[in-house]
Amino acid sequence: MSTPVQEPKVYLPPQELVKSAHISGLEAYQRLVAEAQQDYTGYWARLAREFVTWQTPFTQVLNERDAPFFKWFEDGRLNVSYNCLDVNVERGLGDKTAIIFETDDGQVTRVTYRELLARTCQMANALRSRGIQKGDRVVIYMPMSVEGVVAMQACARIGATHSVVFGGFSAQSLRDRIQDAGAVAVITADEQLRGGKQLPLKAIVDEALSLGGCDTIRDVVVYRRTGGNVGFNAPRDKWLHELLDGQPDRCEPAWVEAEHPLFLLYTSGSTGKPKGVQHSSAGYLLHAALTTKWTFDLKPDDVFWCTADIGWVTGHTYIAYGPLANGGTQVMFEGVPTYPDAGRFWKMIQNHRVTIFYTAPTAIRSLIKAAEANPDVHPKRYDLTSLRILGSVGEPINPAAWEWYHANVGGGRCPIVDTFWQTETGGHMITPLPGATPLVPGSCTLPFPGIVADVVDETGKDVPWGQGGILVVKRPWPAMIRTIWGDPERYKKSYYPADFQGKYYLAGDGAIRDAKTGYFTITGRIDDVLNVSGHRMGTMEIESALVSHTELVAEAAVVGRPDDTTGEAICAFVVLKRPRPTGEEAKQIAKALRDWVGKEIGPIAKPKDIRFGDNLPKTRSGKIMRRLLRSIARGEAITQDTSTLENPAILEQLSQTN
Ligand code: 6R9
Numbered sequence: 001m002s003t004p005v006q007e008p009k010v011y012l013p014p015q016e017l018v019k020s021a022h023i024s025g026l027e028a029y030q031r032l033v034a035e036a037q038q039d040y041t042g043y044w045a046r047l048a049r050e051f052v053t054w055q056t057p058f059t060q061v062l063n064e065r066d067a068p069f070f071k072w073f074e075d076g077r078l079n080v081s082y083n084c085l086d087v088n089v090e091r092g093l094g095d096k097t098a099i100i101f102e103t104d105d106g107q108v109t110r111v112t113y114r115e116l117l118a119r120t121c122q123m124a125n126a127l128r129s130r131g132i133q134k135g136d137r138v139v140i141y142m143p144m145s146v147e148g149v150v151a152m153q154a155c156a157r158i159g160a161t162h163s164v165v166f167g168g169f170s171a172q173s174l175r176d177r178i179q180d181a182g183a184v185a186v187i188t189a190d191e192q193l194r195g196g197k198q199l200p201l202k203a204i205v206d207e208a209l210s211l212g213g214c215d216t217i218r219d220v221v222v223y224r225r226t227g228g229n230v231g232f233n234a235p236r237d238k239w240l241h242e243l244l245d246g247q248p249d250r251c252e253p254a255w256v257e258a259e260h261p262l263f264l265l266y267t268s269g270s271t272g273k274p275k276g277v278q279h280s281s282a283g284y285l286l287h288a289a290l291t292t293k294w295t296f297d298l299k300p301d302d303v304f305w306c307t308a309d310i311g312w313v314t315g316h317t318y319i320a321y322g323p324l325a326n327g328g329t330q331v332m333f334e335g336v337p338t339y340p341d342a343g344r345f346w347k348m349i350q351n352h353r354v355t356i357f358y359t360a361p362t363a364i365r366s367l368i369k370a371a372e373a374n375p376d377v378h379p380k381r382y383d384l385t386s387l388r389i390l391g392s393v394g395e396p397i398n399p400a401a402w403e404w405y406h407a408n409v410g411g412g413r414c415p416i417v418d419t420f421w422q423t424e425t426g427g428h429m430i431t432p433l434p435g436a437t438p439l440v441p442g443s444c445t446l447p448f449p450g451i452v453a454d455v456v457d458e459t460g461k462d463v464p465w466g467q468g469g470i471l472v473v474k475r476p477w478p479a480m481i482r483t484i485w486g487d488p489e490r491y492k493k494s495y496y497p498a499d500f501q502g503k504y505y506l507a508g509d510g511a512i513r514d515a516k517t518g519y520f521t522i523t524g525r526i527d528d529v530l531n532v533s534g535h536r537m538g539t540m541e542i543e544s545a546l547v548s549h550t551e552l553v554a555e556a557a558v559v560g561r562p563d564d565t566t567g568e569a570i571c572a573f574v575v576l577k578r579p580r581p582t583g584e585e586a587k588q589i590a591k592a593l594r595d596w597v598g599k600e601i602g603p604i605a606k607p608k609d610i611r612f613g614d615n616l617p618k619t620r621s622g623k624i625m626r627r628l629l630r631s632i633a634r635g636e637a638i639t640q641d642t643s644t645l646e647n648p649a650i651l652e653q654l655s656q657t658n
Pocket of ligand 1: 267312313314392393394395396397418419420421422423424444507508509522524525531534535536
């Protein structure tokens with residue numbers, strides 16, 4: 001007798017939504033997929049005319065002559081900020097709330113489209129008054145704030161390319177990004193307030209600039225958030241409110257070419273140096289607007305809330321650009337989900353009558369734990385009936401967390417869109433559409449219409465459904481990365497490798513398609529990139545930070561292991577320049593190294609486990625055998641072949657926890 005195979009649970013879209021959604025029913029989805037299949041460039045051109053307001057309409061759709069450096073809508077001109085703000089005011093939405101901003105300590109302010117446009121124009125004029133112009137790079141190191149979005153929009157308005165650096169990155173990381181981008185200005189705040197704690201952003205900027213190599217910086221513009229004490233270095237430093245004083249609230253947008261770089265965003269790759277992912281203006285805006293509307297079924301009365309920070313790509317596409325390009329109303333939050341208690345998200349959904357909620361699995365998992373420990377912060381204690389759609393992003397969502405989110409937050413009625421995408425892709429790539437796609441927990445389901453995603457083997461050959469392989473995208477799409485800033489060779493090597501004859505975009509993730517439905521499940525990164533709480537970290541980056549402690553560290557290897565809350569946890573194996581420590585001493589040194597990494601990269605990169613060895617497991621040719629370290633980090637018995645190992649005894653030693 002064969003054991004019955006358990007069929008995965010399927011959740012059909014609610015009938016009501018199938019009727020009313022922008023993309024209503026699976027047939028509507030399939031029609032769009034077929035349209036794109038029959039006339040790929042025609043499909044994207046149609047949407048680019050529908051979703052983008054052009055100053056000069058494009059006549060060229062896709063230029064593949066210089067592949068993989070693709071160009072979209074090349075001869076068109078537009079302004080992204082004009083599309084996000086002016087267009088809405090002109091359509092009569094001037095008095096509509098664009099942003100409901102809630103501070104860490106619970107104060108709420110509302111900003112209309114008219115006000116947001118005026119503030120963006122003033123900021124744009126202020127930046128122009130400092131000589132910042134089209135093509136200049138501006139680093140934004142800001143807390144979650146209306147000013148943060150205004151700064152991004154203001155850069156877009158004058159054609160300056162912004163590069164937002166997450167407020168949790170260290171002075172060193174900030175310096176590296178300023179230097180790589182060759183930025184002319186930094187926009188920052190005195191302090192950032194999260195969970196009742198102040199983080200001195202301006203002081204970190206000062207430290208970054210004092211590390212040297214930032215000679216391109218002419219201005220540091222400081223938004224006064226907390227009123228905390230800051231050092232001022234005249235004439236370089238300026239208060240934002242003083243610069244804004246007297247600036248007109250109108251500003252003629254800079255009409256830029258479709259391919260003009262809207263922003264750079266640094267992300268981790270498999271080598272030590274973060275890459276500056278360069279995005280375009282038109283293609284990016286199109287996908288931001290389109291995916292916000294279709295994936296979340298955004299309607300005029302919705303209250304949308306994406307909990308990401310503007311320092312990550314999710315905060316770019318689904319806070320700073322996508323919702324605004326649709327004239328939507330969104331909540332923006334300064335603080336953290338656990339302050340003053342772990343009911344904060346639920347309380348905010350209740351208070352603001354949020355209808356679409358988009359967050360990360362790591363947040364859900366930590367709030368599950370908190371709700372299990374304390375019934376007062378359980379979502380059931382709050383009125384969450386306003387919700388109609390839920391979203392997930394950043395890492396795979398495990399079926400148990402999915403079911404909890406669906407039942408307890410969504411009250412069993414709200415579809416969950418599990419959106420797979422990357423910094424490099426600009427917006428959603430594989431995702432359900434809530435009024436069309438039957439859901440299977442743990443699967444991001446099917447490609448967004450017009451995205452040609454598939455699974456192949458190492459040689460680029462399609463693998464049959466039901467077999468795991470490498471996730472690729474077979475055709476260029478409008479919002480894709482254009483290049484790595486200053487390193488086109490690395491762009492080619494990382495994303496269009498010779499293994500696939502340079503034909504396919506390589507996402508860096510593994511995937512498997514369901515044998516029957518073709519649904520995608522992402523199986524995790526296939527390179528040396530870890531995903532900790534939805535944050536991308538290169539193992540090499542952390543290793544270089546560790547070995548840069550030249551006094552203590554001789555050698556280091558970093559691997560990931562699964563973690564219940566953060567998805568993956570960072571484990572470092574370290575060889576010191578002194579005898580292997582044990583007991584109390586080992587604990588102290590581990591703490592010192594954790595702090596060191598926190599200072600070098602940022603707190604998110606601190607290893608959870610640090611183990612010391614006299615050596616690392618190496619092949620006779622001197623290569624560190626990371627697969628063995630991965631097994632040790634997971635506490636698994638070593639079953640792999642160790643015959644090429646130079647020093648087998650080391651495995652025993654590293655397996656002991658100290
Ligand atoms: C948007 C964002 C990208 C990496 C990506 C993958 C993982 C993101 C996911 C997911 C499974 C999902 N990832 N969304 N894995 N299911 N729904 O997170 O961008 O920070 O560049 O990370 O995150 O591994 O390659 P980014």
